[in-house]
Amino acid sequence: MAVLSAKHAIDTALEAARWAPSIHNTQPWIFTTSGEEISLRADPDRKLRASDTSGRELLISCGAALYTLRTAMRCEGWDPVVRILPDPDRPSLLARLRPGTEMAPDESLKTLGREIERRRTHRAGFADVPVPDRLIERLTRAAMEEGARLTPVRSPDAVRVIAALTQAAQGIQAQDRRFSLEVVRWARPPGSGRRDGVPAEGYPRRAARTDPDFPQRDYSWRHDWGSQADQRTETCAGVVALLTTRGDGRQEWIDAGQALQHVLLEAAACGVSAAFHTQALEMDLLREFLRHELCSDEYPQMIMRLGVTSDDKGSVRRSVSEMTM
Template sequence: MGTGFTVAQLRAAATDAVRAPSLHNTQPWRFRLHDGGIELSVDPARRLPATDPSGWAARVACGAALFNLRLSLAVAGTPATVRLRPYPTEPDVLARLVPDLPRRPSPAERSRYAAIPRRFSNRAPFWPDPVPADARWRLGEAARAEQCWLELVIGVSAVNAFAEIARSAHRVLERDPAYRAERAAWVRAEPSPDGVPTRAGGPQAEPQDLLPARGFGGLDRAPGRDFEPEPLVAVVGSAGNTVVDQVLAGQALQRVLLAATDSGLAVSLLSQPIEVPGAREALRLSLGRYGTPQMVMRIGYGQPGVPTPRRSVDEVLDLAATRT
């Protein structure tokens, strides 16, 4: 075992970690070095009280950042052993990473790592090209590697049933003025290090759309650029719904997203059916799965999307708390 990570290693790994997705691009994470270990905490100041009152979305986002953190360290030849929820008296600290035996990264790790800067949500319509079976298999394997499951919603009737659950959840959320105001507060018409830029918000919703879209102020779509009539929908789920389960689901989500990016696929996230408890249970029952759905994705092929900005790594490091 190594003696501990350095500030330079923390900074390098956190630079990759912050490329993870988060609801409304809130980036709800903080990193510190404590007794030679890198610690990841959820940032309570960046929670979404109306949209995410339980903190589920923030913890899933931190789990995704944790996967990038692990991958960055592994590719640098300094892999880590991870302990989740290391301190019972500090519930905001979600993970502690300490050095494992040094080793060379595998080709698969290098490929996943190369996908980090190319991964971002694509809210535009996708092309009609089907996702081949081998790519679908890779996505399922990625979730299983992180102790989670991935279920594909396949077939017209199954997709239509899911779409009804998603639209119903969307209607419930849209009836809440606090939810609408919170979303609007994170839309960015001007350059900003966080939030969702209008240029990345996707086209405005139209009545014929099968799946709901959040109103991020996107542009009107071009003629003939409707969304795909039978999208490939994938659900990532975990065995339970504890804090640890949610962090595991975030790691699985990011591993799936990087596998999709490495396969040339475009992905957008649909969390409305997860945010409404009744819709989440209806989704679980429709899938016939034990456990808890944690995120829904629309997957396909499309034009390159628009990356969302990130805060500088210095804004998410707690170096004052660092002890080496």
């Protein structure tokens, strides 16, 4: 009976992992199973060639999938045994995990598990509703548990600096045809049957400016795609936060992804959504400026805004069979 239960936990974990967040919803992971072990690999065909030359964002996305696997398995009553980067000669093999000892999931863990499929990325402004300080403290602890640091940016001047860097990066990337074509490659037109990328209803056709303005990716570049939902009443930037790590290698990128998903699930359980801004982190000079001036020399892995929204968009994901080998 225990073997059957472990098999069920593996199947449940794989089903959950497909809902992990990823840059442009590229879903850049491959899962394989052998007996009672899951292997997580990076899918190089889904790497962003223009904006993610180092593969940093790819590994952050895969780290989020790893945390989702772990959480789902724990919700099924198994404490997973995880090995990250288990084989130096196989760089695409990011992790292996298997059910370990049996455990009894507590209610807080079950709450995170319920949010895996419900969590959504937001791509516009937020309502003028404060995010409780108590929740921010919980989110910082969640990131710390995974080996990263989440720092809310409390200084209005610092928030304006981060917004300005985002604006500068977006403006530069908008002039680069490679960046624009890459973004549009992962933007889905209305009625598309694809189960990856960002569906037309998942981003505003013309996003309203937040205060200060954090520009979104131009998924509707040279098209008239996107949601027509009126976002003019939701223009608050929300709480700006930086996710950082002490190092900046493959291990830290995976850690950052696990921390990111832990933070997102904790936030979603309290009705708080996140919007991401990675433009400035895709430009080495701007990322180094952020690191030295606002991150106490830690490496910025994600810029996000946290807030409350009435927007309730759908999402798309590939099936488990499309992600497994």
